[in-house]
Amino acid sequence: MDTSVQPSYEEQRLPNKLSSSDASSFSAQLLQASGFDRFGPDFASTLCTNGMAGASSYDQAVTLLRTEGTKLWQAALDRVQGRKVQGTLPKSDDRMLYWARLTMTLVLRQWKPDFPLSDDQRAALQNEFERASRGQYAIDFPEGPKYKRILVSGFDPFTLGTPGVDGNPNIRIGNPSGATILSLDGNTVALADGSTAVIRTFILPVNYGPFILGMQEDTLGAWFKPGMKRADASVSMSQGGGEFDLEHFNGRYHLASIPGNDNVWPACADGGSFPSSLDCDIHPPERWLGYASKPWVMNSPPQFTESTLPFQKMIDANTGAGVTNWDNPQKPTTGWAVVRRDSYSTRACFKGAVGPFDQSCASTGGGGNYLSNASAYRNTLLRDVFKLQIPAGHIHTPVMTAFGSGSDGKITDATFEGRRDSIVAQARNLVIALANSLVAAPAP
Incomplete structure (x- = not known):
């Protein structure tokens, strides 16, 4: 290991403490309380055992990193779904996956293998591990018409504070979309037409x-390609408001007011922040889009995409029944409202634009112009690229950032846990409502 290699911006949050007087960092406390503190050290041992690198070639390293990343993903599923729960945190906590991954990406960044490794190859290995630890290689479906196959994505925690600065309680934030998808992976729903x-x-x-x-x-x-395992529905999910919003329109523009967890924005502002400039607009990869979207063309791909979620069926499904609404002081067990959000906004496409057409580029979709909107746009655009007639769209859950008063020094509390469990319960119900909408119409 080469410990002189500096951690990434995200990894530099690993030492952050809730209070400068704490004996341990927040991440160390959280990982110990979830039983995930073993992953970083075990990964280091796997990569370097008795002074020998854990792989002797680049191809072996790819295989090794996919295996180790998948182990982390599976452990997170096992914990959240109650199959193997260690530590004192409730099983529903999602945060251990994010923080354990960072301990492992730091180890990988500092790894000195016994074979030559270019910068591009090292970046590719990081990507392999990232994808494996996010469940992206673990997806599989049964074949054939007896099954309805549903894909759901969630997000990491974010807005976690400045690396190296102690005392910011935001570092405790989780993401209910992440908690939801960890609870859902592998679940099945028996449908009224006999399919699953x-x-x-x-x-x-x-x-x-x-x-x-x-x-x-x-x-x-x-899973969008033709075949016996082709997806029948695809949902992106994130947190973002005080209700459950089913986003109707998704915009191509993706320059928000905050950067990513790595403190990086897309290249955009240097071009005046106009959609036509640099990477202000989304440019999906040519290998999936089927054509090069650069240089920029206003509607190639389109400025907006549209959700095909069954809005009214999901709204009418009474998904909040029995769910405590933590935003209401009375805490009724009716859950949060489920709303179709039709909002969007446009802007000038380039400097000096005149007339209605040149000023009709996307500025925001219903979910804004951050990465939640980007995930919704990319999901629904790919649906259209493959000409799929399937439900696809985005669910914004209520935000999960609130802790009880006086708990700034604690890694969790009853308010945070109760809120997470309620949001997850209703989010799961919404996905199940979507599943029930896939029932085949009876033959005439």
Whole structure:
């Protein structure tokens, strides 16, 4: 190991403490309380055993990293779904996957293998591990018409504070979309027509770079292609408001007011932040889009895509029944409202634009112009590229950032846990409502 290699911006949060007087960092406390503190040290031992590198070639390293990443993903599923729960945190906690992954990417960054490794190869190995640890290689479906295959993506925690600065309680934030998909992966739903819905899930990073490189399309594309395992529905999910919003329109523009977890925005501002400039607009990879979207053309791909989720069926499914709404002081057991959100906005496409057409580029979709909107746009655009007539769209859950008063020094509390469990319960119900909408119409 070469410990002189500096951690990434995200990895530099690993030492952050909730209080400067704490004996351990927040990440160390959380990983110990979830039983995931073993993953970083075990990974280091796997990569370097008795002074020998764990792989003797690049191809062996790819295989090794996929295996180790999948182990982390499976352990997160096993914990959240109650098969193997260690530590004192409730099984529903999603945060251990994110923080354990960072301990492992730091080890990988500092790894000195016994074979030559270019910068591009090292970056590719990091990507292999990222994808494996996010469940993107673990997806599989049964074949044939007896099954309805549903894909659901969630996100990492984000807005976690500045690396190296102690005392910011935001470092404790989780993401209910991540908690939801960890609870859903592998679940099945018996449908009224005798078929079975099978749900498979994966996690996306809150960083622009992997999206620009095509991580989401590379994950979805295999299941959008023709074949006996083709997806019957695809949902992206994130947190973002005070209700459950079913986003109607998704915009191509993706320059938000905050950077990713890695403190990086897409190249955009230097071009005046106009959609036509640099990477202000989304440019999906040519290998999936079927054509090069650069140089920029206004509607290639389109400025907006549209959800095909069964809005009214999901709204009418009474998904909040029995779910505590933590935003209401009375805490009624009716859950949160489920709303079709039709909002969007446009802007000038380029400097000096005049007339209605040149000023009709996407600025925001219903979910804004951050990575949640980007995931929704990419998901629904790929649906259209493959000409799929399937439900595809985005669910915004209520946010999960609130802790009880006086708990700034604690890694969890009853308010945070109760809120997470309620949001996850209703989010699961929404996915099940989507599954039930896939029932085949009776023959005439």
